Amino acid sequence: MRMRLKRVDFPLKHVFANSRREVNVVRAVIVELKQDDLCGYGEACEDAFYGTTVEDMYARLDKCREKLDHYALADPIAFWQFMRTILADNPFVQSAVDCAACDLWGKMKNRPLWKIWGLSRVNQPFSSYSIGLDSLERMADRIAEVPDWHIYRIKLGCRYDIEILRMMREKTSAPFHVDVNGGWTLQKAVEMIEPMKEFGVQLLEQPLNAFDFEGMAALKQEMKKKHCSIPVFADESWKTVKDIEKCAEVFDGINIKLSKCAGLTPVRDVIARVRELGLKAACANTTESVIGASAAAQITPLLDYAGLDGPLHIDKKVGSGIRLDKGRILYPDEGGCCVRYSFR
Numbered sequence: 478m479r480m481r482l483k484r485v486d487f488p489l490k491h492v493f494a495n496s497r498r499e500v501n502v503v504r505a506v507i508v509e510l511k512q513d514d515l516c517g518y519g520e521a522c523e524d525a526f527y528g529t530t531v532e533d534m535y536a537r538l539d540k541c542r543e544k545l546d547h548y549a550l551a552d553p554i555a556f557w558q559f560m561r562t563i564l565a566d567n568p569f570v571q572s573a574v575d576c577a578a579c580d581l582w583g584k585m586k587n588r589p590l591w592k593i594w595g596l597s598r599v600n601q602p603f604s605s606y607s608i609g610l611d612s613l614e615r616m617a618d619r620i621a622e623v624p625d626w627h628i629y630r631i632k633l634g635c636r637y638d639i640e641i642l643r644m645m646r647e648k649t650s651a652p653f654h655v656d657v658n659g660g661w662t663l664q665k666a667v668e669m670i671e672p673m674k675e676f677g678v679q680l681l682e683q684p685l686n687a688f689d690f691e692g693m694a695a696l697k698q699e700m701k702k703k704h705c706s707i708p709v710f711a712d713e714s715w716k717t718v719k720d721i722e723k724c725a726e727v728f729d730g731i732n733i734k735l736s737k738c739a740g741l742t743p744v745r746d747v748i749a750r751v752r753e754l755g756l757k758a759a760c761a762n763t764t765e766s767v768i769g770a771s772a773a774a775q776i777t778p779l780l781d782y783a784g785l786d787g788p789l790h791i792d793k794k795v796g797s798g799i800r801l802d803k804g805r806i807l808y809p810d811e812g813g814c815c816v817r818y819s820f821r
Contacts, residue, residue, distance in 0.1 A: 478581075480545045480574075481509040482538055483820055484531050487766055490792045491619065493609040496634025496660025497526065503764040503791070504531045506570075508538065509820060510577040512550055517581025518796070518816045520768040521573035521736065527716060529569045537570050545574070553582045557742040568717070568739040575740025576772040576814065583813025589775065590741065590813060596778040603804035604777075604785040605630035605654050607763045613637070613644050620648050623789070627804035628652050628679075630761065630784055634660020638669060642676040654782065656682040656761075659713050663692040667699045678707055680759075680782060682732060687713035693727035708757055718747055721754070730757030730781070735773055741814075748779050757781045766791055771798030771814045774806055 487503040494500075504523040509516050523531045541563040550556055556578050557571075564571050583590045591598065605628040608619045620629065631645060634657045645653065655678050661669065666684045673681065685692045697709065708729035715724050718738060721731055731751050738744045751758050760773050761784025770785040777783045786801060796818030800807045809815045 478510055478512040478545065478548050478550050480538070480542050481511070481820060482535060482542075483507045483509070484535055485795075487764070487791045487795065488793060489764070489790050491609065491615075491790070492611075493607075493763065493790060495610055495632045495656070495658040497658050499609075500764065503766075505766065506531055506534045506538065506573060507768065507818070508573045508577045509818070510545070510550070510574070510581050512581060513585070515581055515584045516818075517577040517579070517584060517813055518768050518818050519573035519575065519577030519580065519740075519772065520766060521569045522765055522769065524569075524736075526713065527569070527737075534567070534570050534573075537564060537567055538574070550578055550581060550585075553579050553742050557740065561739070569736045571739040572736045572741075575742050576735065576769075579741045579775075580772070580813035580816055584811070587812045589808060589811065589815055591775045591778060594745070594775075598778050598806075598808075601778040601806065602780055602783045603627040604783045604801050604806055605761065606786045606789070606804065607656075607761075607784060608632065608645070610635060613640060616641060617644060617648060620645060623803075624649070625803055626651060628654060630654040630656055630786075633657050639672045642672055642678070646676045652679040653677055654680040654682065654761075654784075656712075657684045659683050659686045661685060663689070663695055666696050670700055670703050670705050673707060674703075674705055680710060680730075681707050682710040682761075683712045683714065684709065690714070690723065690727055697727055710757070710759055718743075718750075721747070721751060725754040725756055728756065730759060732759045732761055733776075733780075734760065734762060735769070741772055741775060744776055745779065748776065759783065760785075762787050764790060766795040767798040768796060768814075768816050768818060771816045774799045774808065775814055777806060
């Protein structure tokens with residue numbers, strides 16, 4: 478098996494902002510694993526919140542290139558165990574290599590992963606479409622660009638959040654998922670309970686600071702008092718799989734990301750544990766290319782919610798894989814993660 482690496486910049490169609498930051502270019506490392514004239518692909522995106530940079534991820538991967546080059550892929554579970562020993566303590570790069578290996582293995586089997594795993598897509602969720610935090614006028618423009626979507630995922634965490642929800646409700650009757658990225662205080666979150674109920678919010682993600690578990694417990698009590706049943710999901714509050722146990726005490730669900738789970742091979746066990754804890758499961762990313770989105774699409778039959786719209790925000794074609802039809806996930810007739818990419 479031979480590994481190739483490529484550092485890439487993905488320019489976005491629009492500046493994408495949340496309560497923590499704004500970006501107009503996504504930086505990533507793409508991993509290619511080749512064996513028997515077949516190629517599998519994985520992706521690791523830079524994220525300052527989790528302390529990942531393209532330079533560090535590329536250096537870590539390049540350092541173990543020779544060991545990976547001498548490995549013959551036959552079983553992705555055995556490979557994942559081997560790979561973890563040479564890429565210890567960095568789930569982002571582990572995920573990129575593991576997704577590439579799973580993509581390659583599925584292509585060797587000439588079947589998509591979800592079929593190999595025996596999953597059914599009959600009741601899988603639609604993908605949401607994310608609207609970044611911006612002025613009311615620009616957010617209205619964003620929703621006009623993708624009308625009639627099944628679900629909109631709205632970034633909030635500013636002084637005019639209620640006005641955003643009101644404006645968005647005037648533009649569409651679709652359900653809303655709200656992602657605050659830790660941008661509210663407890664007081665602000667309590668004040669937003671009634672507006673969220675009024676404007677049809679069906680999911681709330683990371684309303685408070687990532688480490689404010691005491692505040693989250695208080696918010697859940699206030700929501701109960703106000704007869705608000707909107708499920709609250711953790712994202713930034715968990716950095717590693719070990720954190721999920723603590724999140725279960727105050728959250729209703731987990732936004733599962735392959736990059737934090739160390740790839741596709743372990744993610745089904747993570748989802749199973751989330752279910753054992755009585756939590757709902759989502760997988761929503763914003764700025765990954767079709768490589769990352771197609772990998773995540775393999776587990777959507779196991780989820781309650783999905784957000785695989787990252788490729789739609791990138792202002793260039795990056796290979797091929799899954800497509801979205803107003804939120805419906807369409808899979809090409811390919812093996813593995815259904816990804817095709819050129820290193821040109």
